[in-house]
Amino acid sequence: MKSRVLSHLLVILLFSFLACKKESSIENGSGTGPTDGDFYATIDGNLWNADSVQLILVNSNGVSITGISKTGGQLSIVLPAFKTGTYTFGGQSLSYAVYGNLLTNQTNVYVSNIATAGGTTTITSIDTINHIVSGTFEFTLMNPADNSTKTITKGIFNYVPYSDGTGGVVNPPPGGPSDTINATIDGVKFVSADVISSITNGQLLIAGFSAGGLSDVGLLMPPDIAAGSYPLDFATGQYIGIYNPTPTVTLISQSSGTLTITSNDTVAKLIKGTFNFTASPTGSGTPAVITEGYFSVTY
DSSP: OHHHHHHHHHHHOOOOOOOOOOOOOOSTTOSOOOSSOEEEEEETTEEEEOOSEEEEEEETTEEEEEEEOTTSEEEEEEESOOSSEEEEESTTOSOEEEEEESSSOTTOOEESSSTTOEEEEEEEEEETTTTEEEEEEEEEEEOTTTOOEEEEEEEEEEEEEEESSSSSSSOOOOOOTTOEEEEEETTEEEEOSEEEEEEETTEEEEEEEOGGGSOEEEEEEOTTOOSEEEEOOGGGSSOEEEEEEETTEEEEEEEEEEEEEEEEETTTTEEEEEEEEEEEESSSSOOEEEEEEEEEEEO
């Protein structure tokens, strides 16, 4: 259950604005490998570029592939396995894709598994030495609200880093029994039963899960963040709060909130701080007020 919640949490995360740049070719995992990859497609005839977020997360349930542009367009692809091959989307397939915009038209969400929507994704290579993956995709996605469509063609993700998971090539996050994230959510105490931390694409993720993993609270920040106070607002692209009250609902800090770092020992890899924010839906839904947040986590 926790791995499914973690996948859902990370699919929607907004990481800091990361430049997408071309790198030299790697054949079958040879070479040193790039640190950033290419992730782009043509959507309704217009170039879409994941120049804000490139995130591939592997766990026991498969793999989630997410790209977000600086203009807010997010494409997320979920596959049931992490291995090379072609995956078909549509109907009741275990694979699915979602496209929407986190900044504008947040109720217009296009999905792959309804009516005539569908498509394919092909993982062409997995470099287990450098932890990067490449592939292609194309979809026709449909908005269930009005049956409008998005046509996605010429999709590419090349040499994008993957992290986390149980694929045998990525070490699990270092969170341990001494790590904690606590908060008050809508007046009810939230005490994490499990904590993870991970540095992905130059950003530090800290997340705490309730017993059974049915809900979670997460924070995103630069790993070298200094002591001080920072606005928790996804528009900053760096300091973001996330709350999943259930595995199918994601709320993020959109306009209000504060992250206060009391200490960050970058040698011992121990960070402590407090936080509060209003967690709001990216589309429809009910916000949650998170106060009295505290964390002490190794990373």
